[in-house]
Amino acid sequence: MLVGEIKQTDEELKEAAGAGNLKALTRPTILGMLAAREAAADAGLLENMEGTGFISANTVGGMGHTEQYCLDYLDVEKEGDFMEYIGTHNCGDSTERIADYLNIKEYVTTINTACSSSANAIMLGARLIKNGIVQRVIAGGTDSLTRFTLNGFNSLMILSKEQCKPFDENRMGLNLGEGAGFVVLESEEAAKQRGAKVYSELRGFANTCDAYHQTASSPEGYGASNAMNKALKSAGLTADDIDYVNLHGTATKMNDLSEGNAIETVFGDQVPDVSSTKGFTGHTLGAAGGIEAVFSNLSISENILFPNLNFTEQMEELNFSPLSDVKEGAEVNNVLSNSFGFGGNNSALLFSKV
Amino acid sequence: MDVYIKGLGNISPQNTADNSQFLEEIVEYNQNNLQVIHPIYKDHISPIRLRRMSRMIKMGIAAASICLDDAGLTDPGAIITGTGFGCTGDTEKFLLAMIANAEQHLTPTAFMQSTHNTISGQIAIMLNCNNYNSTYVNRGTSFEAAFQDAMMLIEEGEANDALIGGFDECTDNHYIITSRLGYWKERDIKNTDLYTAGSKGSISGEGASFFAISKDSGNNSYAKIKAVSHFYKPDGFKDVEKRILSFLEANGHSPGSVDLVVNGLNGDEEGDRVYHQLMSGMLKNCTHTRYKHLCGEYDVSSAFALWLASKILKTQTVPKSVRVENAPEGQIKTVLVYNHFNFSYQGLFLLESC
Numbered sequence A: 001m002l003v004g005e006i007k008q009t010d011e012e013l014k015e016a017a018g019a020g021n022l023k024a025l026t027r028p029t030i031l032g033m034l035a036a037r038e039a040a041a042d043a044g045l046l047e048n049m050e051g052t053g054f055i056s057a058n059t060v061g062g063m064g065h066t067e068q069y070c071l072d073y074l075d076v077e078k079e080g081d082f083m084e085y086i087g088t089h090n091c092g093d094s095t096e097r098i099a100d101y102l103n104i105k106e107y108v109t110t111i112n113t114a115c116s117s118s119a120n121a122i123m124l125g126a127r128l129i130k131n132g133i134v135q136r137v138i139a140g141g142t143d144s145l146t147r148f149t150l151n152g153f154n155s156l157m158i159l160s161k162e163q164c165k166p167f168d169e170n171r172m173g174l175n176l177g178e179g180a181g182f183v184v185l186e187s188e189e190a191a192k193q194r195g196a197k198v199y200s201e202l203r204g205f206a207n208t209c210d211a212y213h214q215t216a217s218s219p220e221g222y223g224a225s226n227a228m229n230k231a232l233k234s235a236g237l238t239a240d241d242i243d244y245v246n247l248h249g250t251a252t253k254m255n256d257l258s259e260g261n262a263i264e265t266v267f268g269d270q271v272p273d274v275s276s277t278k279g280f281t282g283h284t285l286g287a288a289g290g291i292e293a294v295f296s297n298l299s300i301s302e303n304i305l306f307p308n309l310n311f312t313e314q315m316e317e318l319n320f321s322p323l324s325d326v327k328e329g330a331e332v333n334n335v336l337s338n339s340f341g342f343g344g345n346n347s348a349l350l351f352s353k354v
Numbered sequence B: 001m002d003v004y005i006k007g008l009g010n011i012s013p014q015n016t017a018d019n020s021q022f023l024e025e026i027v028e029y030n031q032n033n034l035q036v037i038h039p040i041y042k043d044h045i046s047p048i049r050l051r052r053m054s055r056m057i058k059m060g061i062a063a064a065s066i067c068l069d070d071a072g073l074t075d076p077g078a079i080i081t082g083t084g085f086g087c088t089g090d091t092e093k094f095l096l097a098m099i100a101n102a103e104q105h106l107t108p109t110a111f112m113q114s115t116h117n118t119i120s121g122q123i124a125i126m127l128n129c130n131n132y133n134s135t136y137v138n139r140g141t142s143f144e145a146a147f148q149d150a151m152m153l154i155e156e157g158e159a160n161d162a163l164i165g166g167f168d169e170c171t172d173n174h175y176i177i178t179s180r181l182g183y184w185k186e187r188d189i190k191n192t193d194l195y196t197a198g199s200k201g202s203i204s205g206e207g208a209s210f211f212a213i214s215k216d217s218g219n220n221s222y223a224k225i226k227a228v229s230h231f232y233k234p235d236g237f238k239d240v241e242k243r244i245l246s247f248l249e250a251n252g253h254s255p256g257s258v259d260l261v262v263n264g265l266n267g268d269e270e271g272d273r274v275y276h277q278l279m280s281g282m283l284k285n286c287t288h289t290r291y292k293h294l295c296g297e298y299d300v301s302s303a304f305a306l307w308l309a310s311k312i313l314k315t316q317t318v319p320k321s322v323r324v325e326n327a328p329e330g331q332i333k334t335v336l337v338y339n340h341f342n343f344s345y346q347g348l349f350l351l352e353s354c
Helices: A010-016 A027-042 A063-074 A081-085 A092-101 A117-130 A147-155 A188-193 A222-235 A253-267 A285-302 B047-051 B055-071 B088-100 B109-114 B118-127 B139-155 B172-180 B236-250 B269-280 B302-315
Strands: A052-057 A108-111 A136-143 A179-186 A201-209 A244-246 A273-275 A334-341 A345-352 B003-011 B078-082 B132-136 B161-168 B207-214 B223-232 B260-263 B287-290 B334-341 B345-352
Touching: A010 A027, A027 A052, A027 A092, A027 A136, A027 A179, A052 A092, A052 A117, A052 A285, A063 A081, A063 A147, A063 B088, A063 B172, A092 A108, A092 B139, A108 A117, A108 B132, A108 B139, A117 A136, A117 A179, A117 A201, A117 A285, A117 A334, A117 A345, A117 B139, A136 A285, A147 B088, A147 B109, A179 A285, A201 A222, A201 B132, A222 A253, A222 A334, A222 A345, A244 A285, A253 A334, A285 A334, A285 A345, B003 B055, B003 B139, B003 B302, B055 B088, B055 B118, B055 B161, B055 B207, B078 B118, B078 B139, B088 B109, B088 B172, B109 B118, B118 B132, B118 B161, B132 B139, B139 B161, B139 B207, B139 B223, B139 B302, B139 B334, B139 B345, B161 B302, B207 B302, B223 B236, B223 B302, B236 B269, B236 B334, B236 B345, B260 B269, B260 B302, B269 B334, B302 B334, B302 B345
Parallel strands: A052 A108, A052 A136, A244 A273, A244 A334, B078 B132, B078 B161, B260 B287, B260 B334
Antiparallel strands: A136 A179, A201 A345, A334 A345, B003 B207, B003 B223, B161 B207, B223 B345, B334 B345
């Protein structure tokens, strides 16, 4: 099975996080510690977390250990080292451990809207700041590979045996991945006050629901186009202002057709550069929106667009194709990042150069 | 901005699904695992949908339907849920099948329904509602975070009304695992003796409680919600007291202006100490109530507490079964709901009569 696996073991990652002495850390927790700490350090916040909230997202919590030990947990006579993990199944567990690791107490929560989870975490962060509830947040998500999700997606027959080919006529499904992606958000005022480095402005966002099917997206991509249009509207921009769209682009037959139709609904025949970066990472589920928000911000700050790997053949139903080579020196002012999930949860984030 | 509660739907271990009743008779249990009393589901869900639904989904969809009918709401501006463990039964079903079948020949239904946002997504499909849709999964403050999100959306002008729900189910396996975590009393007690058992741990519960809120008071509101807040790992009792005080003051109140408190007492000697300190200290002049002998302890039990507070304000009656001491004198104008889960997760609601 081809997956986007992080090669280091849990122990190696724990060492890297300086958390070798901590107990009961699940893989999403450790991945999240590393990514959230990197985001906080990049923003110059590590020394003082006061006024900072933490909003994380994931889809299956500590399932990696649950699937390994659940029969042991259920055998009440049995004792052993596995008992360390018995309380880690909950989706809030990694959030709690990461918040404690970073010494965050201000505001802590966790979102699970399946594969759009961390886009919604970032959106919530912006809204909490806007509503004066926190000054700044670290927001994103983390998920690790589990047999549960591998078998789940396999039972839906949407896993590809080959490298995923988003937006390709011959796409065969998705590759699962793992990882964590976080961004630091703060109000313009607070950022200016402390002279913070600014990657972009989160200028618009939207959360809509396809309301079509529990796991499939509507063929015409209503929820997806609705999310992009609403994000544009909330930013006060129009479709022609967008320089690049980081697609959800899972490489399933259904997602790419639905999202492709939605792109044409929003952009007509003036489709900007678009790519799915899932060829690099696999589909990291609850972390995808966070990881792709980081890519989108790097596109803006480094003037670089990342290609859609493995694209060779144009999809018959669409009139546009994704960017298949890296594009350097691009003028990237406005980026849309799409994240869609089971349950019809469609979200879009719009990042703008400042 | 104040919002108004327009509808309730509560499926719990008591007879709460019928909105015309209000705890006239209490159901007594002699084991430490309280399970919901199922309503007649076909009265609330179409038979075709019902056939495919798991226990948790039935509970959630029926509670949502009862609530929407009560409020006369058909297209909520947002659907937001909070849950500790999501669709636990579906998760277990897929997980145990995966282990038993050595990862072969798995059908996807339980996997598809295992995601925590299944119920919010299913409600959207049922209503064909494309609006904002999200799910919070942050242990003991999942419901508070969901409610706060809805109130922010109304404040932002993004929605005029919303459907909010808290749900969790306790399966046999979940009960075994949480027992091993030391959550429950070792000896079976009668639920009505919860507060006098004087030992470690609580009794397990479950439920699905939904609320329709609107920015317009209209006729027949249950209550006005002034504010909701949640906080994480306070520094001991003094910090809790300080936070409750500043929560009240930020909303134009003081301990003296609160008529009644719904306390999250759960029978655990250690965890209940903070409630007792408040009841005999800062909040000593309020009428005190408690509810966990009725619904048990679970991550979103504060949704049951909010239901209780709403019914008390609307009916101006305090059922004998929830009173700590005497019946209040005069009108009940202001209610504070205070609950914590393992002390780490703390939630507050402030309500006023309409």
